[in-house]
Amino acid sequence: MQIDRIDRKILGALVANGRATQQELGEAAGLSPSAASRRQKALEDAGILRGYRADVNLRKLGMGATVMVTITLDSQSEEAMEAFENAVAASPSILRCHLMSGRNDYHLTVRAASIEDYERVHRQEIARLPRVARIETAFALREVVNRTVPPRLLG
Template sequence: MKGAKLKLDHIDRKIIAALQLDGRMTTQQLGDRIGLSASPCARRIRLLEQAGVIKGYAAIIDEALFGLPVSAFASIKLSRQHEDDLDRFAKAVSRWPEVVDCYLMTGQRDYLLRIVVSDLAEYERFLKEKLTRLDGVASIETSFALTQVKRTTFLPET
């Protein structure tokens, strides 16, 4: 069922909204919140998980308190955009724990990365030891976040 287009009804959307606010609640608590008994609620959650709508559950960590207060946004241009070059870059980036977000982009740049590190020296190390050593990287432009204005895991309603 994974990858199949799932038609979400209003109950599914209520489940998703509630779990986005508190992914630790029990099935009983969730059912009480949305007006459904625990058994059908658990069945719907299982279907949402099997369909890939719910990909997993995670704690949201304060990056600064965890010791990673610096967010760097690196715009990457590759020397070529052939499929094997894109795949090689994506594989390398997926192994680097400092990269917490990576997007293949349209426009002037090929990739946008968000990298979290403890300080500027750590970013310089990442840049010199990993990013610049990757074959096919033509240019890198980095911007540093001063303040995080908004970050959410809560999706807007569709």
């Protein structure tokens, strides 16, 4: 699906407010509410809009530490990577996992209540992941930018 300026306006409005009404989407894109609804449905059907989520402030829920973890496996075989990825998907403290190019194999984002809580996560979850040869951990001092979509795409 080719998206145009109007679709980008609808996406921008939804990125800013995932609960925007059809009236609000129409106003943002210069369309009637029903036309905005049809455009939104087309974006959903094309898989461009994958869903709608709540933006939860984890710090307010006591999860104040953001931890970046790089992992190197003992092998890059399909079996090793599949075992690792399945275990990561089952881990309750890992928010994101990316397969990386370069020196490290994976980059994880973990949220914990504190450094002490992360020590528990490290011992009980991360250190038990299969096929891990090396773990490197860095603590985020402050979040500077957190976007779901680069602004240039919303033009």
